Every structure is written in C-alpha cells, then in structure tokens.
Amino acid sequence: MRQWVRALTLVLATAAVGTMVAARKPGSAVKPGFNLFSKQQDVQLGKESAAQIRQQVHVVENRELQDYIARIGRKLAAQPEADGQSFEYSFTLVTDKSINAFALPGGPAFVHTGLLSAADNEGQLAGVVGHEIAHVAMRHGTNQASKANLLQLPAALASGVLGGGGGLIGQLAQLGIGLGANSILLKYSRDAESDADALGARIMSAAGYNPIEMARFFEKLEAEGGQRGPQFLSDHPNPGNRVKAVEQEIPFFPRRAYDAEHSAEFTRMKALVAKLPAARALPASRNAPQGGAIDPPSRSARTYRARTYEIAYPENWRAIEGNEESVTIGPKQGIIGSQSGQEQVGYGAILSYYTPQSQRDLPGATNELIRNLRSTNANMVVASQSQRRVRVGGANALVTNLASGSPFGGKEKDVLVTVSRPQGLFYMILVAPERDFAALEGVFNQMLQSIRFQ
Ligand SMILES: [Zn+2]
Known part of the structure; x- marks a missing residue:
C-alpha cells in the first residue's frame, strides 16, 4: 500500500498541563478512589x-x-x-x-x-x-x-x-x-x-x-x-x-x-x-507472522509524538515521518522502498489526516476518504459493509475493513480507523497480509489504544 499524504491545515491546540498533587497527611489512611468495577x-x-x-x-x-x-x-x-x-x-x-x-x-x-x-x-x-x-x-x-x-x-x-x-x-x-x-x-x-x-x-x-x-x-x-x-x-x-x-x-x-x-x-x-540464556523467539503462531517475514514485535514500546497526537509502538519498529502529521510505523522488513512518501507498507500502520471536501460527519467523511483511497489504489475494496464503532483516544471512532493486494504476495487486510478531529479526519490504516493479520492484531490493538490526541 502506498502512503497517502494529504495537506492539512493545522490548528494548534494549546493544552494546559497541570498536575495537582492532593495533599495527603503522612500517616493517614490511603483510600481507593471511585470504581465502577467490582x-x-x-x-x-x-x-x-x-x-x-x-x-x-x-x-x-x-x-x-x-x-x-x-x-x-x-x-x-x-x-x-x-x-x-x-x-x-x-x-x-x-x-x-x-x-x-x-x-x-x-x-x-x-x-x-x-x-x-x-x-x-x-x-x-x-x-x-x-x-x-x-x-x-x-x-x-x-x-x-x-x-x-x-x-x-x-x-x-x-x-x-x-x-x-x-x-x-x-x-x-x-x-x-x-x-x-x-x-x-x-x-x-x-x-x-x-x-x-x-x-x-x-x-x-x-x-x-x-x-x-x-x-x-x-x-x-x-x-x-x-x-x-x-x-x-x-x-x-x-x-x-x-x-x-x-x-x-x-x-x-x-x-x-x-x-x-x-x-x-x-x-x-x-x-x-x-547467566540466563537470551530470550528465545516466541512461538511463531502467536506473535510473529508466518515464514519469519518480519521480526516478532518487541513488547517494550516507544512513543511517536506528532503535534496533534501521540502513539506508542513496539520498540523494534520504526516510524517514518511523512508530511504534515503523517507517519508510517512498522517493522523494518515490513516497509519497502523508503524514498519519501513512496513507501510500500506490507506490515505496519499509516497515520494521517484527510480533509473532507463535502462530508462533515464521521461516516460521511470516512466514505469520502475510502473513495479517495480507492482512486489511488485500484485493487482496494471494502471487505465488509459493516462498520464498527470503537473509542480511540477518548473519541468515537469508526472501523472499516478494507482489502487490497499485498506487496508480500496474496491478499492484504487493511483496517481503517477514522476519528473526527478539529484538524480534519484523523485516520489510521493497519496493514498486514491477510494470512498474518491475526498474529499482529494484539500489537495493532495496543497501538490503537495508546493513541492520545493533543
Ligand atoms: Zn506506581
């Protein structure tokens, strides 16, 4: 999949970061806070x-x-x-x-x-x-x-x-x-x-x-x-x-x-x-794609910080910054040919913003984006009409399953996650060959859940 880079007018949000440390008297009881869970x-x-x-x-x-x-x-x-x-x-x-x-x-x-x-x-x-x-x-x-x-x-x-x-x-x-x-x-x-x-x-x-x-x-x-x-x-x-x-x-x-x-x-x-031996590779079926196409993602994470969002990703993956708040994140073997803006992403995630032309609500803007993605990638299809709603970074998000051809051969699964933001339609595309997607699902979920908007 190519990386799509869209122009974006940035609205810089100023976040006031304040940390109030409640004064607890030494020696007084420590009490648990409000909890909806049993x-x-x-x-x-x-x-x-x-x-x-x-x-x-x-x-x-x-x-x-x-x-x-x-x-x-x-x-x-x-x-x-x-x-x-x-x-x-x-x-x-x-x-x-x-x-x-x-x-x-x-x-x-x-x-x-x-x-x-x-x-x-x-x-x-x-x-x-x-x-x-x-x-x-x-x-x-x-x-x-x-x-x-x-x-x-x-x-x-x-x-x-x-x-x-x-x-x-x-x-x-x-x-x-x-x-x-x-x-x-x-x-x-x-x-x-x-x-x-x-x-x-x-x-x-x-x-x-x-x-x-x-x-x-x-x-x-x-x-x-x-x-x-x-x-x-x-x-x-x-x-x-x-x-x-x-x-x-x-x-x-x-x-x-x-x-x-x-x-x-x-x-x-x-x-x-x-004297402990170095960690053995984890069983391939569990967290490494088949055939060893990419290294197993490490559990420790690093954070990529754009101006308007941040995301954590496995420490042994890399983040290739694109224009205007875009980034491609993936294992080094999963991103092919890295002339700027022309990476083929076979395994990894693409994050960017899309500026909707006419549609403002989340489903409408998402469909507009999908039409746009399909116009630059003729192989791309919407794999399932049903879209799911989830929460990303504290905001409502829409998940759409797309499919295309993988640079690694065979079918590719592309999961599109969209969120309406003041800066435009924020989107993330999670990419892997269909055969390996399940193996990376845990990592992708963790990345999604780590997103914080500024
Ligand atoms: Zn602690």
Whole structure:
C-alpha cells in the first residue's frame, strides 16, 4: 500500500498541563478512589490480561528464580493492606533487559529480569513489588478506567459480562481500554503514585523490609535514566520528593527492626539472572507472522509524538515521518522502498489526516476518504459493509475493513480507523497480509489504544 499524504491545515491546540498533587497527611489512611468495577471484576480482568501477556513475554524457566520472586511477593501480599482475600496475587519473572515491572488489576504481577539486575539489594526489589501490590490493592487501574467517562462502561460491567464469550477484556477493548503501552490500566497518575508509595511502604515495613529502599530505588532510576528513563518511570511518574515522603510515613508504622538485606541470596539471584540464556523467539503462531517475514514485535514500546497526537509502538519498529502529521510505523522488513512518501507498507500502520471536501460527519467523511483511497489504489475494496464503532483516544471512532493486494504476495487486510478531529479526519490504516493479520492484531490493538490526541 502506498502512503497517502494529504495537506492539512493545522490548528494548534494549546493544552494546559497541570498536575495537582492532593495533599495527603503522612500517616493517614490511603483510600481507593471511585470504581465502577467490582473487586471480582478486577480479578477477572487481571486473569484474562495475564493470559494475553504470557503469550507476549518470555517467562524465565528457572525454578529457583521464580521461587525467589514468588517468595518475596507472597511475603508482601500476605500483609493485611494487600487484601489478599479479595485479590489473587501471582509473581512472575520474565526475561527482559528493560527495567520494568507491572501488576495487572486483581493481582498478577510481572517483574523484568532487568529490574532485578538494576536493584542494589532485596529491599529495592521488594519495594517495587510492594509498590505494585499497592496499586492492585488500591485498584488504581480500574479506578482510572472508571474515571475515563466512558458512557458505555457501566452497562458493559452490569450486563453480566462475567463469563461472557469475549470476556471482560474483549468488552473493554471495544471501549478502547486495553493493555498496550500507555494503557490506562497501567499508567498511573501522580496522586496514585504517592498513594502507592505510602501504602507500599507500609506493606514493606510490615513484611520486614526497610521502606526507604523503595523510594531510593525510584530516585536512583530517575538519576540514572536522564531524559529517556525506563518505561517504569513513565508508567509511574514521580510525585516528587519520594524519599522524604516515605520518611514521613515511617514514624506511623509499628516500630520494628528491619531484617538484614538478604544480601547473600540476592547476590546469588543476580548472578543467576546474568547467566540466563537470551530470550528465545516466541512461538511463531502467536506473535510473529508466518515464514519469519518480519521480526516478532518487541513488547517494550516507544512513543511517536506528532503535534496533534501521540502513539506508542513496539520498540523494534520504526516510524517514518511523512508530511504534515503523517507517519508510517512498522517493522523494518515490513516497509519497502523508503524514498519519501513512496513507501510500500506490507506490515505496519499509516497515520494521517484527510480533509473532507463535502462530508462533515464521521461516516460521511470516512466514505469520502475510502473513495479517495480507492482512486489511488485500484485493487482496494471494502471487505465488509459493516462498520464498527470503537473509542480511540477518548473519541468515537469508526472501523472499516478494507482489502487490497499485498506487496508480500496474496491478499492484504487493511483496517481503517477514522476519528473526527478539529484538524480534519484523523485516520489510521493497519496493514498486514491477510494470512498474518491475526498474529499482529494484539500489537495493532495496543497501538490503537495508546493513541492520545493533543
Ligand atoms: Zn506506581
């Protein structure tokens, strides 16, 4: 598929970015916020999401290391503040050099080997795990989804989706809530961060770890990370003065002496991690297109920022900027011939704006765009008359399935997603040979869900 570049009159929106950190008195209780989900739905969402994540990561195949992480996790999750009776905590170490860890709603937590390597002692590792447990216990992920003002969410949650066909995760995906990079479920506000620091510190202390190690580790990451800090810090933004804030909590915890730093065992685990084999390629049928036409997309993400939108995409893909807010994003083998504006995209995504000539409403403008696309690509057809409505970047979007010929041979599936914006009709075309589309669907969904308009 060619890249279509349309002229666009830019209306620069000025966004006032302000972060208000609510003042919580040290020592006072940390309370969960507004939530439309039941705790049981948190657990269900976490289970479904974990099943998906497990297909995208390399779970470390080393019993000793997994036991070690699970032991630390269980010790923390056993504290009353973790509410282990409501949630189902699990702790999994995955082979990934990036410094990251994340916990899904309801309890499944994943720790990257890079995080273990970066920690100076077990207290720091436990600090990250305790902090993640606090997010789960405070239900920050589903709290944020609840606050996103999605009109259909209460109905979706009330309609007995528990045990439904597509599962809760499918229902939420329809509303634009997913697990991708920048997912609303995993990217926390500064308020949530200071609450997770405070509760995480309390949990650590109760489990015998010096809570200050958590704050120290976060500040160390910040100091080392420079401008491009690890993903962890963009998901868990610094609420400011972390060490001091945790120090102020400590006098309110029951007095106790903290255990030694378990340094012998920790050092041994770090050595084990260093000796782990490099991550094997994931099963081809799951996340790599057949025949190895392209490399499997990496799970860690980078963000492309245009003036009017941003989108996250797999770290090992590249973004080729076009004219006026257009970009082509895909695996390097998926984009052929890169004289500017003339790329053939066989695998990847094209993002741009179209200026409708006569139609202003979303379906009308979308049809006009499709006619336009077809006039430059004679092979393109509308594959299915039925269009779906989804949410993208907090706005209504229309999904249309198109088809054309693939530069890689055979049929190509082109999924067109359109959104009415002040600047024109924003569109994204997700492209892959028909035979490989399903393998990339997860990545495409994550990209869609990561879109933020300015
Ligand atoms: Zn956090």
